[in-house]
Amino acid sequence: MSDLQEPGRGALRVYLGAAPGVGKTYRMLDEACRRSARGTDVVVGVVETHGRTHTAERIGGLEVLPRRTVPYRDTEQTELDLPALLARRPDVAVVDELAHTNVPGLEHAKRWQDVEALLAAGIDVITTVNVQHLESLNDVVEAITGVQQRETVPDRFVRAADAIELVDMSPQALRRRMAHGNVYAADRVDAALSQYFREGNLTALREVALLWLADRVEEGLERYRSQHEIDATWAARERLVVAVTGGPESEALMRRAERISSRTGGGRWMALYVARGDGLVHHPPARLEEMRVMAADLGGSFHSVVGGVDGGDAASAILTFARAENATQVVIGASRRGRLSTLVRPGIGEVVIAESGDIDVHIVTHDQARRRRGDVRARPALAARRRVLGFALAVLGPLLLSGLLLVTPDLHSLPSESMLFMVVVVATALVGGLAPAVLAALLSGFALNYFFTPPLRTLLIASSENAYAVALFVVVAVAVSSVVDLAARRTAQALRATAEADALSALAHGLLHAGLDVRDVVTRAREVFGMRRVAVVDADGVVLVASDDGPAGTGDDSTTIEVDDGTSLVFTGHAPSPDQLRLMTAYAAHVRVLGERRAAARESAEREALAEADRARAALLAAVSHDLRTPLASVKAAASSLRNDAIAWSPEDTEALLATVEEGADRLDALVANLLDMSRLEAGAVSSRSGPVELDTLVRVVVGVLEPDDAKRVELDLDPALTAWADGGLLERVVDNLVTNAVRHAPAPAGVRVDASAVGGRVLLRVSDTGPGIAPADRDRVFAPFQRLGDVPGGSGVGLGLAVARGLTEAMGGTVTVDDTPGGGTTFVVDLPARSEGGGLR
Numbered sequence: 119m120s121d122l123q124e125p126g127r128g129a130l131r132v133y134l135g136a137a138p139g140v141g142k143t144y145r146m147l148d149e150a151c152r153r154s155a156r157g158t159d160v161v162v163g164v165v166e167t168h169g170r171t172h173t174a175e176r177i178g179g180l181e182v183l184p185r186r187t188v189p190y191r192d193t194e195q196t197e198l199d200l201p202a203l204l205a206r207r208p209d210v211a212v213v214d215e216l217a218h219t220n221v222p223g224l225e226h227a228k229r230w231q232d233v234e235a236l237l238a239a240g241i242d243v244i245t246t247v248n249v250q251h252l253e254s255l256n257d258v259v260e261a262i263t264g265v266q267q268r269e270t271v272p273d274r275f276v277r278a279a280d281a282i283e284l285v286d287m288s289p290q291a292l293r294r295r296m297a298h299g300n301v302y303a304a305d306r307v308d309a310a311l312s313q314y315f316r317e318g319n320l321t322a323l324r325e326v327a328l329l330w331l332a333d334r335v336e337e338g339l340e341r342y343r344s345q346h347e348i349d350a351t352w353a354a355r356e357r358l359v360v361a362v363t364g365g366p367e368s369e370a371l372m373r374r375a376e377r378i379s380s381r382t383g384g385g386r387w388m389a390l391y392v393a394r395g396d397g398l399v400h401h402p403p404a405r406l407e408e409m410r411v412m413a414a415d416l417g418g419s420f421h422s423v424v425g426g427v428d429g430g431d432a433a434s435a436i437l438t439f440a441r442a443e444n445a446t447q448v449v450i451g452a453s454r455r456g457r458l459s460t461l462v463r464p465g466i467g468e469v470v471i472a473e474s475g476d477i478d479v480h481i482v483t484h485d486q487a488r489r490r491r492g493d494v495r496a497r498p499a500l501a502a503r504r505r506v507l508g509f510a511l512a513v514l515g516p517l518l519l520s521g522l523l524l525v526t527p528d529l530h531s532l533p534s535e536s537m538l539f540m541v542v543v544v545a546t547a548l549v550g551g552l553a554p555a556v557l558a559a560l561l562s563g564f565a566l567n568y569f570f571t572p573p574l575r576t577l578l579i580a581s582s583e584n585a586y587a588v589a590l591f592v593v594v595a596v597a598v599s600s601v602v603d604l605a606a607r608r609t610a611q612a613l614r615a616t617a618e619a620d621a622l623s624a625l626a627h628g629l630l631h632a633g634l635d636v637r638d639v640v641t642r643a644r645e646v647f648g649m650r651r652v653a654v655v656d657a658d659g660v661v662l663v664a665s666d667d668g669p670a671g672t673g674d675d676s677t678t679i680e681v682d683d684g685t686s687l688v689f690t691g692h693a694p695s696p697d698q699l700r701l702m703t704a705y706a707a708h709v710r711v712l713g714e715r716r717a718a719a720r721e722s723a724e725r726e727a728l729a730e731a732d733r734a735r736a737a738l739l740a741a742v743s744h745d746l747r748t749p750l751a752s753v754k755a756a757a758s759s760l761r762n763d764a765i766a767w768s769p770e771d772t773e774a775l776l777a778t779v780e781e782g783a784d785r786l787d788a789l790v791a792n793l794l795d796m797s798r799l800e801a802g803a804v805s806s807r808s809g810p811v812e813l814d815t816l817v818r819v820v821v822g823v824l825e826p827d828d829a830k831r832v833e834l835d836l837d838p839a840l841t842a843w844a845d846g847g848l849l850e851r852v853v854d855n856l857v858t859n860a861v862r863h864a865p866a867p868a869g870v871r872v873d874a875s876a877v878g879g880r881v882l883l884r885v886s887d888t889g890p891g892i893a894p895a896d897r898d899r900v901f902a903p904f905q906r907l908g909d910v911p912g913g914s915g916v917g918l919g920l921a922v923a924r925g926l927t928e929a930m931g932g933t934v935t936v937d938d939t940p941g942g943g944t945t946f947v948v949d950l951p952a953r954s955e956g957g958g959l960r
Contacts, residue, residue, distance in 0.1 A: 128237040130279040130425060132216070136327040137320055139301035140287040142246035143167070143214055148540035149174040149244055150212045154180060154644040161208040163236075164198040166215050170300065178227045180212070188221045193672035195221045200232050203241075210242045216276075217269040218250035230271050242813045247271055249327040262322045263314055265477045286333050357442045360418075360449040361466070364405055367451050369483040370413060374425045374482050375449045389413040391422045433469035440477055448476045508550010508567065512558035515542040515628045520565045535570050536591050539563075540598065545600040548606055555599030563592035636712050640687075641665040643705045647698060649691035650674055654709060657684045679706040682713070686868055749782035756782075791851070806845040813874050814838045820853045821872075828861045835873035842874075842881040844949040849950075850928045854932075855923040856885040856946050863889030864943070881952045890941040920946075 122155060131149070135142040143165060154160040162182040167173040183203055185196040197220055203211055208631075213236070218229040226232050233243050250259035253270045258267045276282065287295075295301055296315055360375035362368035372389050377386040410420040423435050438449050453465040464472075471479050519542055523535055539562035547555035568575065588933070636654060644652040644665045653664035662685070677689040679702050687706045694702060761876045767775070795906040814836040821832050842849070853872075860870040863886035874883045894899055901924045923946075924934045932950040 126240050128240050128242045128283075130233070130237055130243045131242070131281045131283070132276055132279045133283050133285050133326060134331065135242075135246065135248050136287075136323040137250075137315065137745045138644070139292055139293065139295055140285050142248075142285045144176055145283070145285050146212060146214065146244050147173070147178075149208065150180055151176070151178055153210055159209040160212065161203065161204050161206055161210070162212040164214055165212060168302075170883075172300070181208075188224065190221045194611050197221055197224060198229065198232055200225055200235060203236065205266070207239070208241060210234050210244060213243055213245045216245045216247040217267075217271045219269050228269075228271075230275055240797050247276065247535075249323060252276060252330065255326060255330065258326060259323065262326075263319050265314060272630055282331060284327060288315045289324065292320055293317065294344050343525065356386075356447065357445040358445055358447045358449060359388060359436065359445045360389050360442065361436050361451070361470075362389050362391050362409060363451070364391060364409065368409055370484050371411070371449060371451050371482055372413055372416055372418065374480075377419070378416060378447070378449065378480070387418040388443060389418055389420045390436060391420070393422060393424050402829060404707050407707065433466045433473065436466070436470055437473055437477070443476060448474065449480045449482055451482045452481055455934035461589055484502070505550050505554065507556065508546055508554030511542075511546045511549055512554040512561065515546060515558060515562040516565045519562075520569050524569060531565075532570060536566060539591070540595055543595040543599050544602050547602040551607075552566075552600055552603040555603060556596055559592055559595035559599055562595060567589060595712055595921050636663050636709055637665070637714065638646060638831070639705060639708050643687070643689070643702070647689060647691070647694065648700070649689045650766075651688075651690040653688050654681065655686050655688050655689075677702065678705055681706045681710045685709075685713070736769045749785040752777050753782035787803060806848060808843050808930060810841045811844045811846045812838070813840050813842055813881070817851055817853055817857075817872055817883075819856055820850060822925070823854075825860070831861060831867065831869045832857060833869050833871045835871065835872070839922055840874055840876060840881065840953060842883070844932070844950050846932045848930055849862070852923045852926050852948060853883070855920065856934075856948070859920060860885050860889070860944075860946070865889065876952055879952050881950050882947050883948040883950065885948075886939045886943060886945040888939060891938065891942060892944050899924075900936065901934070923948075 133142040133149075134144050136257075147165070150160050150162070160180055162180050162187060164179060165173075165177060165182075183199060185406055186199040188195050188197050198213060213229065213233055216233060218232050220227060220229060220232070226235070233245060236243050249255055250267045251269055251271050252261070252273055254273045256270050292301075293311060295313060296311055316400070331911070356379065358375050358379050360371050362371055368389075375387045375389070383730075391406065391409065406422065407421075414422040420440070423439055436448065436450075439445075450467045450468060450470055453467055468480075471481075516539065519538060523530060541553055543558045548560040605862065640652045640654060640663050642651070644667060649667070651664060651666045654662045656662055674690050675693040677690070677694055677699070679687045679699075681687050685805050686737055687702070687709055689702060756775040759765070759770065760775050814834070817834060817836060821829050821834070824832070857870065857872065864870050868888045871886045872884070873886075874881060876882075901920050920934075927934045927948055927950070930950065932948060935947045935949070937945045939949055
């Protein structure tokens with residue numbers, strides 16, 4: 119029993135195979151016999167032997183529960199008798215083919231749901247499944263084999279099994295088993311070996327199964343480590359974490375991690391980007407996306423976590439992530455900090471090495487090592503006006519304060535004078551930044567010494583205590599101005615980051631929920647950045663989409679952001695700030711995503727059209743091959759019999775054989791005619807030579823060529839004088855197809871009724887039967903080529919009759935619709951013009 123198994127719940131054992139024929143069912147029966155020999159109560163609920171003798175023999179003396187018979191359409195199917203198995207309540211139930219779809223009307227739609235019911239009842243279950251039936255791998259297997267598996271099992275159900283055993287076999291061995299007839303019947307072997315069971319397919323499926331099971335084993339290992347609170351690294355599989363900063367060296371580090379991983383044989387690597395906790399220093403989303411794409415191209419994965427604001431916090435975030443992923447190695451680039459900075463405060467690499475424990479750490483050199491990190495150190499520039507005001511305040515502030523203090527000498531002393539000059543320094547830092555504040559600190563120190571520290575009006579200081587006080591004032595003033603400047607800049611950065619986050623949030627919401635198109639994004643970009651014009655331009659300078667806010671000015675700047683290789687987003691107006699450039703890049707990425715989404719939608723529509731054409735072609739080939747083979751076989755058999763001189767045929771027998779030949783030839787003629795008509799319709803090569811057609815005469819001609827028994831079932835109610843404007847030859851084909859369809863569907867001896875009436879300037883010809891009818895949802899689909907809707911026996915036509923009837927009718931300017939027959943059944947209504955446009959008979 120697994121650690122996660124619920125009390126009272128049965129245990130599930132799954133035998134997983136890469137392809138049919140590897141021996142899953144045989145291994146399952148081996149396990150069942152082994153348990154039965156130990157005295158366990160084992161019952162076989164359902165086993166699919168597929169006619170394999172060795173598999174059937176392996177059931178041996180196991181108790182086999184009889185299957186229940188379920189009627190389905192015109193057949194009877196056998197299924198697992200779930201109520202009987204629950205009532206029998208064995209210790210272990212053997213249930214083959216977990217992905218099987220049950221016949222409609224049973225307790226559950228899928229067999230895995232039956233197994234879930236058995237497990238919930240406390241019954242252990244042994245079962246089998248192929249890897250192509252796992253839901254998450256369905257599209258992968260389809261891409262490998264070209265075959266879509268419609269029967270699937272949720273991965274979560276199989277992953278929750280108490281034991282999963284892979285039944286493995288090399289592709290060569292499986293193909294030998296196939297060739298020896300141990301998997302499929304002899305007539306299916308050649309087709310299977312040349313299609314699904316090609317050696318390349320089997321090799322790929324085997325790898326998919328092994329990787330899926332390896333991931334499941336890894337999940338079990340992680341679950342065990344979590345349950346037992348094991349933090350130490352278990353090097354069961356090499357895992358590398360490469361820390362990237364987003365700088366130009368990141369690509370080199372990821373390539374190095376891929377090379378290290380490839381040498382370990384089966385190891386995997388993860389790129390980790392640690393974002394600052396304050397969110398003030400970061401790379402644009404486009405840069406992170408570039409690294410994500412590159413990591414995927416190199417075979418790794420990209421992850422992003424939030425760390426602190428200094429190297430120690432970043433190192434802790436790297437090690438925490440590495441231990442959570444059970445990583446065995448960490449790759450870090452050589453520091454870009456200077457030697458003095460490294461001596462003052464250890465870098466990320468030094469901290470990671472000191473605290474890594476049993477994780478190996480690689481320090482990789484690169485071209486950017488020992489270079490200053492301009493993106494982090496650079497201070498955002500203040501406006502020129504603020505800097506001028508700052509320097510003015512730095513010069514005038516100390517002078518004005520000194521004059522004010524000199525005229526009020528009795529109201530203050532040196533300590534209060536020092537604090538007042540400190541206020542000037544802080545105010546200067548808030549207005550103009552650090553450089554003006556430093557100047558203000560130096561001038562304030564000079565004024566404090568010259569005007570207010572004895573002896574006055576000289577740079578000498580009589581008291582050493584006062585000298586220390588003035589010197590300390592200058593140091594503290596510079597330090598405070600630096601802190602105030604930093605705080606002011608961080609506040610401005612935070613406000614800009616908040617505005618940028620709000621804009622990105624609105625942009626992401628529009629992409630995910632609001633259904634914005636490119637024009638909406640361009641308009642929003644113009645409004646957010648206050649530009650005169652924003653446009654999407656192709657490589658030739660042609661404007662694809664634009665949003666304008668008045669005519670462009672003569673002094674307007676133009677900023678171009680690349681969207682993709684052939685498209686750019688052009689902003690016309692003021693020059694953007696670096697923060698705005700980053701946000702502009704996000705808008706360009708949004709435009710690119712919208713373009714990719716439209717391209718994906720077009721490709722999906724094209725693929726669907728191709729898939730529909732392939733389905734139609736497959737249906738045509740299957741149906742035509744059958745419908746050609748059947749009459750040809752009849753004609754050949756009858757002709758061969760007539761030519762057999764060893765048998766003396768009576769006149770009656772000869773007539774019957776000739777009738778068989780004629781009937782087969784008629785069926786072939788009708789089939790070829792429908793195929794030709796359909797091809798002409800699809801090519802638009804059908805032309806109508808319309809004129810007055812007497813409906814009574816035409817319908818009687820059609821009925822006259824039916825089989826005598828079928829003709830007797832057709833009831834006519836037509837006015838001999840009623841005419842329609844149509845092409846007589848085309849209309850005859852339409853009526854023939856509709857009447858033949860009605861006779862086929864109406865259960866004998868029920869009749870088929872054909873009547874017509876004139877309504878306004880139209881003639882309505884109705885063909886009614888009393889068959890099963892057509893659901894309203896299927897009334898348009900019934901006219902699609904190769905449709906039978908499951909209501910026609912196999913070999914009863916290729917499903918072209920109604921499609922041809924509608925196409926020919928529309929070529930004559932009419933329509934064919936479907937209605938209900940009163941009392942049950944289907945009525946096809948042919949609506950044709952009664953007169954020509956000139957007012958006479960048309």
